[in-house]
Amino acid sequence: MFGATTRRLVLCAAFCVGLCVAAVWSAPPASAQRGGPPAQMKTIADDLYFWFDYDGTNSIIWATSEGVMVVDTQPHPAQARRLIGEIRKITDKPIKWAINTQVHGDHFLGNSEFKKEGATIVANAHAKYLMERYWEKDLKRRVPGFEKAGLDPKEVSFVAPDKTFEDELVIEMAGRKVRLFYPGPGQDPGCAYVHFPHAKAVATSGSLTPKSVSNLMYTPSIDGWVKVLRQLQGMDVDVYLPGHGDLGKKSDIDDAVGFLTTLQSEVKAARAKGVPLAEAQKSLTFPAYKDWRNYGRMADYVRNLYVLEETGKPEYWTQGWERK
Numbered sequence: 195m196f197g198a199t200t201r202r203l204v205l206c207a208a209f210c211v212g213l214c215v216a217a218v219w220s221a222p223p224a225s226a227q228r229g230g231p232p233a234q235m236k237t238i239a240d241d242l243y244f245w246f247d248y249d250g251t252n253s254i255i256w257a258t259s260e261g262v263m264v265v266d267t268q269p270h271p272a273q274a275r276r277l278i279g280e281i282r283k284i285t286d287k288p289i290k291w292a293i294n295t296q297v298h299g300d301h302f303l304g305n306s307e308f309k310k311e312g313a314t315i316v317a318n319a320h321a322k323y324l325m326e327r328y329w330e331k332d333l334k335r336r337v338p339g340f341e342k343a344g345l346d347p348k349e350v351s352f353v354a355p356d357k358t359f360e361d362e363l364v365i366e367m368a369g370r371k372v373r374l375f376y377p378g379p380g381q382d383p384g385c386a387y388v389h390f391p392h393a394k395a396v397a398t399s400g401s402l403t404p405k406s407v408s409n410l411m412y413t414p415s416i417d418g419w420v421k422v423l424r425q426l427q428g429m430d431v432d433v434y435l436p437g438h439g440d441l442g443k444k445s446d447i448d449d450a451v452g453f454l455t456t457l458q459s460e461v462k463a464a465r466a467k468g469v470p471l472a473e474a475q476k477s478l479t480f481p482a483y484k485d486w487r488n489y490g491r492m493a494d495y496v497r498n499l500y501v502l503e504e505t506g507k508p509e510y511w512t513q514g515w516e517r518k
């Protein structure tokens with residue numbers, strides 16, 4: 195099922211520190227902007243489902259006659275239990291696999307509940323490396339959101355992935371194969387994708403969030419991220435299953451690339467002219483994206499790119515992001 199093309203995947207690979215750290219800590223998690231439709235289960239194929247939670251984090255359920263795979267385990271154990279309840283409306287088969295596509299807690303802090311179900315938890319090796327070093331920092335910034343939603347932060351524990359992969363991992367159930375792959379850093383180092391060939395669908399984690407201005411504080415390279423998006427766009431798929439927001443299509447990737455490259459070029463131009471950060475944050479408003487989700491955070495993203503351009507390092511990973 196997986197031909198030579200898919201096997202060719204390869205790894206591609208402080209100024210203002212005080213200000214930056216303060217700004218990172220003040221940034222709310224992606225789930226903070228509320229007001230979407232109630233969470234719902236969407237059917238993608240005869241065995242594939244998309245748990246669409248606009249106000250939270252999406253998950254994907256591959257439900258076969260042999261067992262179940264869940265992609266992303268929700269931000270909190272209570273939300274994971276809710277998802278497991280939804281899965282039980284679909285199937286009573288064992289949950290064998292739980293995939294963490296990203297090092298952000300909203301994609302893995304529900305691991306404990308899936309562990310209790312007996313699932314093997316899987317992530318890219320670089321993602322696991324960063325989870326182990328940054329999960330407490332990540333959790334800390336989610337606590338206000340948990341409290342506001344009536345979720346007990348003390349219930350959250352870190353359960354590390356049991357199994358890791360570097361470039362690719364194929365998992366087979368009931369005669370069908372899905373492929374986890376890591377083509378290099380996108381929104382994050384370690385951000386992985388899951389291809390469901392039979393459903394012509396791919397899970398895109400945080401690297402593609404349709405009609406949303408993506409958080410730019412984690413990526414080590416906008417060019418690398420764009421390369422990943424173009425690779426996802428070139429796949430033989432009809433539907434993109436994002437970590438946040440509704441189902442995506444190929445044109446959403448053009449829009450996401452446009453957003454990333456526009457911000458990058460405008461920031462480069464401002465820096466080349468010697469425009470100070472504070473001034474750039476006021477003048478670079480990118481009104482073309484005013485209707486996109488999280489547009490209100492644009493000033494933060496301008497700062498993220500100033501830091502990345504100035505230091506060559508993503509703003510978030512204060513202890514470094516490279517796997518040593």
Ligand SMILES: [Zn+2]
Pocket residue numbers: 224251298300301400437438
């Ligand atoms: Zn997320």
